[in-house]
Amino acid sequence: MKWTGRFEGYTLAALQKDLISGVIVGIIAIPLGMAFAIASGVKPEYGIYTTIAAGILISLLGGSKYQIGGPTGAFIPILFAIVMQYGYDNLLIAGVMAGILLVLMGMLKLGVLIKFIPRPVTIGFTTGIAVTIFSGQIANFLGLTHLEKHQDFLPNMKEILVHLGTMNFYSILTASISLVVILLTPRFLPKVPGSLIGLVISTLVAALFFKDQVATIGSSFGAIPSTLPHLYIPEVTWDRISHLIQPAFVIAMLGGIESLLSAVVADGMTGSRHNSNRELIGQGIANIITPLFGGIPATGAIARTATNIKNGAVSPFSGVIHGVVVLLVLILFAPFASVIPLASMAPILMIVAWNMSERKEFAHVLKTRTSDSIVMAITFLLTVFTNLTTAVEVGLLLAVLLFVKRMSQILSVAKVLPDPASEKVRPHMVTEGHDCPQLNIFTIEGPLFFGAANLFEKSIMDTIHLRSRILLLRLAGVPFLDTTGEANLSSLVQHFNKEGGIVLISGIQQQPMEFLKRTGLYDKVGAQHFFEHTGEAINYALQQLDNNKCLGCKHFAFRECASLSTGEHHQDTINKLNTGNTDQHTLSPV
Template identity: 45%
Template sequence: MNMQSFFSIGRLVPRTFEIGKAFPYSRESFAKDLVSGFTVGIVALPLAMAFSIAAGASPAQGLYTAILAGFFISFLGGSRYQIGGPTGAFVVIIFGVISRHGMEGLVLATILAGLMLIAMGLSGLGRLIKFIPYPVTTGFTTGIGLLIFSQQVKDFLGLKIEKVSPEFFEKWAQYFEHMGTFDPLTLFVGLLTITIIILIRRFFPRIPASVVGVGFTTLICFIFSLPVETIGSRFGGIPSTLPIPTLPEFHWSTMKAVFPDAITIALLAAIESLLSAVVADGMTGDRHNANMELVAQGVGNIASALFGGIPATGAIARTATNIKSGAQSSVAGMVHAVTLLLFMLFLAPVASVIPLASLSAVLMVVAWDMSELHRFVRIIKKSPRSDMLVLLTTFVLTVVIDLTVAVEVGVVLAAFLFLRRMVETAEIKPGTPGVGAEIVYGSSPAQPHEQPKHPKDVEIYEITGPFFFGVADLLQDTLMTLEKKPRAFILRLPQVPAVDSTGIAALESFLSYCKKHGIQLYLSEVREQPMKALERSGFIEALGSQYIVSSPEQVLEMLSK
């Protein structure tokens, strides 16, 4: 395998570069992209600020992220329709990183995650990321939904708490302790926003509900001068220019401290962006380039971090909105980023009057959508117990401990359960030469269409399934069950698609045992991958090529002579 095929560089072509080549593109297509990009930009405006505030950053940082990461993810991406920016999945991670390492630590972790994403794309890992177990993704998305909801209670109720604890149970203890400080007007604004969003979704699904909800309540608060907390009162408004890009200070101790968080950011960005791209493919019939998408996600996150932004990934809801609005290419995603940039340059003062309760209401709706309780309940009720265990473990760890731990433990637990299932399906069982074979054992022919018999001093066993480290012990156990040492032992491997080093070691140990006790060992019907692996390891040379046969009948004929 040469270096180019390993790194898949030849296949890393952004979909933007295919406009007019791989698919037709006209003035009409461009007009549709303009309309769609502007629509998604309006939808993304409150979400970008809300996610950033919920994560412990400023609303301006959310806009920087949506503008810069959103542009590069669309420009370099492997999907024609992907919209990138801040998402709810990152809220919990970002909040934790800022709490532990400050904003400098978050910037460094985001840059490291971006480099990891680029490496994933270059090494062709895009397809493998899709195989994260479904119970793991459901468990942590439901957990994230609950955590996002929990983080919004303070601003939704207007509670007077100086600093909310990042710990789940301590946070709720603070809420109950300060429940007497809630503000009725703030609660009214939040409830009104949720009500408008629900009604718009129900009766006017084509209209961006969150934009209408935030816009209407902002107008009400401004006209009647309602004394509720706003973006301006807490953050002092939004800058009307992009900041100058700066590199963070690279200290080995800081890099070491944020490295686990960077892994989580990279893994989550890869999972969510590729899931979003798959959803887009399902809605359009298109096919995305997973590896190119990961490279674009990496570049987008690095660009966001250099300008003081937060982590970004593909946003499923905004991508779906983009498609429904008539997007034809990645130009729509770039228009979405430019729309947000123009808002920041010319309408930044407008954002300062947006009530925080309205943004909290939007995030509560997002939390409900993310939780996907129907899927969570379905796995618990109808899936195998092992899947339920993975789901609940990931969910509990996400809520109680940390999302980083939850994803790592969930994936490892799912892998162990998968191995257990593989071991359960694999077996070593007594075999037969074949059904309906006419074989002569001595002078007696076996009758056609009957179960063939073989001499008592010849044992035939068959392995089914991949012969890997989880199955290797079964071969050793097989010999222990034999009451009498046979003259020959035929091991059939027609249903073994692959063998690993532990399986080879088990065969080597088995061969040594057979030689010690004068047993002739034959391997029958060896498939391509196991044969190559056995040849490379030197096992075939140790066994002798004459003991590799095409069928048990061949051995029985030789032994009968």
């Protein structure tokens, strides 16, 4: 196992720690696996199969030492919608396709890109998913019957309201017992999984005191088989693949985000560092194989991963052990699962939804009242009232558009002249009666990209003197230049060259300089027209002036202008400029 690089120096003591953490996490995973499967619209055993297969494969092949994989709450709305629209067989195909996409993303080293999804979008759809999960368990909590399932939130809420008259007191009692036990267990028995204790106690109460009065897994889905799942390959056609590309992509993206977030949490708790691309490949392989045994899509589970670490896990073996524990429970105790009331499982998912809702972060972003608040709120509402695909697409598009708008507002273009008092160039020095007709100096600050490049060109063209001979652009404050920005800069250069003028550039940063060299604009401007400091560029520019036009000029933009305007010591001034023997423009190096 040394090929993974995560088992070097593995000892018997480490195995003991992994064994303890693996058993604990495996016990916790059993009720969650069944609950997630039922909420996703499939049989509970499929959640167990997913926990076993994906849990073992993700731990062995992933890029995090502590990651626990399996079915998660985040997938519930997506998987439920796919089952409702396409059916269970197509869900398996979409899962395999998503796995292939994840492997490709890992091989193409795209793991780092997923981390750049804006936080408001993540908070928005995560909170929306939490609302969907929570509301989806109201019917089981109340014991409502004869409800018709829908893909959308509002029709499902309408079904609950219409069927409130079918409330079952025994279901409410069972769910309440489970909820109270789940909430109290961490306080009195912090080392014991509350979801399992709540499930067991509420099931025993229902079985002993009001048997057959509440819906159970057995009465709703049939008995859970105690045998291993058989290899099952659904019929794959091109028509099915084409219809499932979009849901498969959503599963892959959400799976990638969820798994890498979980890995980051694990890194923070342990001081380790995961391999994001290997994690995607491991997640992908798990999602390719798991559906072949009837399992649903899986990803890294943040809560179970954190529990794994808190209980002393030291290697991926804990994740493997967790899968083996679930397998043994399936073989030995599957018949007993049939008597578990659905009402007992409803609080488990409600607590999961509450914990994943990111309510504090949601409220914090809302209070900022910025464009991020808008992106988050719209993503949240679309997740709840439409679907996750639409929500993420619109959320990302809005985030990009608002980012472009903000970045375009950052760009500033200011006409400047030297300020003798500070030995720097300042915008306030430019006035109607104090501006050189032949030399225009502009300070540009901010990225010159497609969202702001037009503003850059327009600001300069609207401001420059019509007979200006020289344009000096101070680009020290431009960190980035794209093709559109280069095109607008090129347009300025062509305009001045056509009119017999020249463009000088000072203080240009590395990225814009390299880009100009690649596009050929560097050669068009001329290497001799690039300067490190503004003072050097001004000295060069003054040498290029038409001195005859300086005679009689009253603007006095530069110290040399007094001599050039009157013609006094005219040749002296020219000689000093030509030899560089003038202290006029010892400006700050910007």
